[in-house]
Amino acid sequence: MDKWWGNQGKRLKPHEGLDLCMYQTHQNQTLFLDEQTKLPSMYDGLILKIMDDFIGKSVILEHRLNKNGPSRFCTIYGHILPLSGLYEDKAVMEGEILGTLAPPRNLQRNLPPHLHLSVVWISSNISIQPLDWDSMGKLKGLKWIDPLSLI
Numbered sequence: 001m002d003k004w005w006g007n008q009g010k011r012l013k014p015h016e017g018l019d020l021c022m023y024q025t026h027q028n029q030t031l032f033l034d035e036q037t038k039l040p041s042m043y044d045g046l047i048l049k050i051m052d053d054f055i056g057k058s059v060i061l062e063h064r065l066n067k068n069g070p071s072r073f074c075t076i077y078g079h080i081l082p083l084s085g086l087y088e089d090k091a092v093m094e095g096e097i098l099g100t101l102a103p104p105r106n107l108q109r110n111l112p113p114h115l116h117l118s119v120v121w122i123s124s125n126i127s128i129q130p131l132d133w134d135s136m137g138k139l140k141g142l143k144w145i146d147p148l149s150l151i
């Protein structure tokens, strides 16, 4: 529920992922991600949906771990500007660039550019097309995983 930016108060609702805005080089330099930062897919996958979020777009990818299983294993890359060649149903390979970080909008000056990363099992009963961030926060049938356990 905690904000890491601005007044560092509480969020309006629980955060379903991990926000990444800095990294450390091999020389122990800490640098900020910026709008030039290229964002690769963590795994081979299929783009299920590209949707608006409150900063840029979010891309939902499915990774076929268990074909015909009861749930789809998905990663979601939020607050990005997807490359123009991305489209729903496109297959992507691990390491393939999905886009760059979206610049925060005017009202979000105290919010540095950052990647929102979510990892989630989505029940196969749930249709992907109507999903948005609001409904994903409320629906049963989504099991969120801490991305730090995978990266």
Ligand SMILES: [Zn+2]
Pocket: 015, 017, 018, 019, 115, 116, 117
């Ligand atoms: Zn976030």
